Amino acid sequence: MRTYHPLDSKLLCGALGAAGLFCVLEAAGRTGLIDPAAFPLASTVLGRAVALLTDEAFLSDVASTLGVWASGLLITFAVAVPAGFLLGTSSQVERALRPILEFLRPIPSIALIPLALAVFSERFDMKVTLVVYAATWPVLINTMYGLKDVDPLAKETLRSFGFGRSAVLWRVSLPSTAPFIATGVRLASAIALIVAISTELIGGGSDGIGSYVLESSGSVDAVQYVTAAAIWAGVIGVLTNGLFVLVERRVFRWHTARTEVV
Amino acid sequence: MLEITNLTHTYGSGPSAHHALGGIDLKVAEGELVCVVGPSGCGKSTLLRSIAGLLRPGGGQVVINGTRVERTPDNLAVVFQDYSRSLFPWMSVADNVSLPLRRRRMDRRQRTGTAMEALAQVGLEGAAAKYPWQLSGGMQQRVSIARALAYRPALLLMDEPFGSVDAQTREDLEDLTLRVRGLHNMTILLITHDIDESVYVGDRVVVLSKAPARIVGDLRVDLPGPRDQITTRQHPTFVRLRAEVGRLVRGIPAPPAPAP
Amino acid sequence: MSGALRAAARLWPVPVALVLWELAARSAEALTFPPPSQIAASMHTMWLTGPPERLWLTDAALANIPVSIGRLLLGWVLAGIAGVTLGVALGRSPLLFRFVDPLVQFARAIPPPMLLAFFLALFAIGTRMQVSFIAFGIVWPVLINASEGARHVDRQHLDTARVFGLSGRERLFRVILPSAMPKIFAGLRVSLSLALILMVLSELVGSVDGIGFQLLDSQRSYDLPGVWASIVVLGVLGYVLNSAFLAAERRVLSWHRSAKQTT
Numbered sequence: 111m112r113t114y115h116p117l118d119s120k121l122l123c124g125a126l127g128a129a130g131l132f133c134v135l136e137a138a139g140r141t142g143l144i145d146p147a148a149f150p151l152a153s154t155v156l157g158r159a160v161a162l163l164t165d166e167a168f169l170s171d172v173a174s175t176l177g178v179w180a181s182g183l184l185i186t187f188a189v190a191v192p193a194g195f196l197l198g199t200s201s202q203v204e205r206a207l208r209p210i211l212e213f214l215r216p217i218p219s220i221a222l223i224p225l226a227l228a229v230f231s232e233r234f235d236m237k238v239t240l241v242v243y244a245a246t247w248p249v250l251i252n253t254m255y256g257l258k259d260v261d262p263l264a265k266e267t268l269r270s271f272g273f274g275r276s277a278v279l280w281r282v283s284l285p286s287t288a289p290f291i292a293t294g295v296r297l298a299s300a301i302a303l304i305v306a307i308s309t310e311l312i313g314g315g316s317d318g319i320g321s322y323v324l325e326s327s328g329s330v331d332a333v334q335y336v337t338a339a340a341i342w343a344g345v346i347g348v349l350t351n352g353l354f355v356l357v358e359r360r361v362f363r364w365h366t367a368r369t370e371v372v
Numbered sequence: 373m374l375e376i377t378n379l380t381h382t383y384g385s386g387p388s389a390h391h392a393l394g395g396i397d398l399k400v401a402e403g404e405l406v407c408v409v410g411p412s413g414c415g416k417s418t419l420l421r422s423i424a425g426l427l428r429p430g431g432g433q434v435v436i437n438g439t440r441v442e443r444t445p446d447n448l449a450v451v452f453q454d455y456s457r458s459l460f461p462w463m464s465v466a467d468n469v470s471l472p473l474r475r476r477r478m479d480r481r482q483r484t485g486t487a488m489e490a491l492a493q494v495g496l497e498g499a500a501a502k503y504p505w506q507l508s509g510g511m512q513q514r515v516s517i518a519r520a521l522a523y524r525p526a527l528l529l530m531d532e533p534f535g536s537v538d539a540q541t542r543e544d545l546e547d548l549t550l551r552v553r554g555l556h557n558m559t560i561l562l563i564t565h566d567i568d569e570s571v572y573v574g575d576r577v578v579v580l581s582k583a584p585a586r587i588v589g590d591l592r593v594d595l596p597g598p599r600d601q602i603t604t605r606q607h608p609t610f611v612r613l614r615a616e617v618g619r620l621v622r623g624i625p626a627p628p629a630p631a632p
Numbered sequence: 633m634s635g636a637l638r639a640a641a642r643l644w645p646v647p648v649a650l651v652l653w654e655l656a657a658r659s660a661e662a663l664t665f666p667p668p669s670q671i672a673a674s675m676h677t678m679w680l681t682g683p684p685e686r687l688w689l690t691d692a693a694l695a696n697i698p699v700s701i702g703r704l705l706l707g708w709v710l711a712g713i714a715g716v717t718l719g720v721a722l723g724r725s726p727l728l729f730r731f732v733d734p735l736v737q738f739a740r741a742i743p744p745p746m747l748l749a750f751f752l753a754l755f756a757i758g759t760r761m762q763v764s765f766i767a768f769g770i771v772w773p774v775l776i777n778a779s780e781g782a783r784h785v786d787r788q789h790l791d792t793a794r795v796f797g798l799s800g801r802e803r804l805f806r807v808i809l810p811s812a813m814p815k816i817f818a819g820l821r822v823s824l825s826l827a828l829i830l831m832v833l834s835e836l837v838g839s840v841d842g843i844g845f846q847l848l849d850s851q852r853s854y855d856l857p858g859v860w861a862s863i864v865v866l867g868v869l870g871y872v873l874n875s876a877f878l879a880a881e882r883r884v885l886s887w888h889r890s891a892k893q894t895t
Binding site: 117126209 | 646663727732735745746748752829847848854856859860862863866869
């Protein structure tokens, strides 16, 4: 009954929305509704963002932040997943550690930056350590949660065929926890980026997007540079998040299918 | 009071289109209880949604008391099959029943009074302060019926109202429907796929064919009242009608008249 | 009583950990890891050596802790109002959603610290900058959750509302908002913990008062027990906020949990 309508296209609408916002901002700047001295024209910011692509200092800062982000996430994965399994499968360990975790967890990781500044002499180590600390929580908690969610029937089925504990862990618990771990890692990725940049902003130093922003915020065109850098940080955020979502959808198609039915 | 003329509806278009209604003509007189029965997936719900104004049909028209249905009419209530999705879980039973009365220009006291009266009519005056999910399925469906009663509709539509409860509860709810139908001179259209139920509850049974649905039978139910679950179901008229409706639903031609 | 006893029994690892830490710190004598007793003493002198008529709170405590909490809560409330309003609008209007969703997804992906420099450049240092930074940084989880919740209202609930002729207002306040409420609360909770982080961040970078400022101040004067003291206070604050929120959620969403359990 319905005929095809151009406004049905998500892509077109999204592009129109973005273009619309751009035009409104540009018009507001040109008509003086927003003072161009306080906030640069949308076209100026966009031009600056494009120019940053060929700015070697900026690119190496991006690479440095992404390096911290990636190494932090890798270490987090290596530490938090086994820890989650230990806590999730052994109730004694869980009982002993849970109260301490409950006291540690609410501490905002950003508050540890001044302490880390006093402890570490090497900046890269400091950043990675803070990233690992902050990113561990979502992975750890999702792993534990996923283990609780494992279907007991599946475990019993395997056990009734005479499989041992490790076989059950490997063949049932791990696969059915994996989607939860993946969600935890995706959340951790956003947190890792936040902590890495915050550390660069507060800890000073000379490399990373945070430092780039800090340096350029002293200049006359501060808003222009800072906004352009924020746009690229947003792009990085969208890309990294999109990457994880894509992997989750591909690898765990069976899981999304199941949760949609239930 | 309800007049449906040449109602058609098609979902989608092109080769994947689904023709749900293939021209329905139906007249229901005031105070009548009509059961619409048909095979599952035949378009019964589409018919109901069109009458309720929840769906704009592809063709034809629905007229209630001389007014063509364009949007949901004022004087109409629906009891849906899935009570857990139709009652609001964040409101108490009393609030659920009195919510639609806000439209009736009543103050709070009158609303509560009317709601309590309706709850008493379905035997749930004690459950007013509870939440729907604290009640059993059958009780929840009685709350839905109370909500419809309190609203005092001229036309009550019931969409497979007893499809989600166990057999015993189902019979209780059928009897409840027969008991409350006389209360406000309501006209009731009850949609079901259960042949026995349609004959037991209805004054008239309208049989739909497979999609695209057409009316293939319209039988008057002449059963002595008051009906009850044991004797009525053994009555020869009931047995005969049940067999006839069953044949119509399955599309089997009537057997040749028995030789004299 | 037995509940309190059981909680106490469950919490035994905490004192054990504290004692171990105390012993380790004393024997190691590392400047950066002071023993808990020293941290507690530092907390006491920093905040609890004032005059008795002010509940022993010091000037430093009164000057820093309330401003921080105020900024955090104000930013959170503003983000909550804006997020729910915009989110529900987006959730109920598929067309608007198609236009705005990419922008929302993009804005959400920007790491909030990048925005701090932006807000610093736009506003002067001070509460106005901090509150708007916090609100802008944490609005996205609420907005996205509210729009999800408003979009996925059960069709039968909406049909019921239409059949019984509820007005648009009633539909919004009695059907759409309540059924989106579990999602909205999930978003508000994420935002609250994010608000604490951004509050600290904004006070570490651009502030002249607040717990974060005090934390940085201690670090600059190499007062490590002071640094730890501030961290502990922030942890306690996070714990209290989260517990209070969960208690409120349990009350408001009691229908949701129970309805889930029985169906």
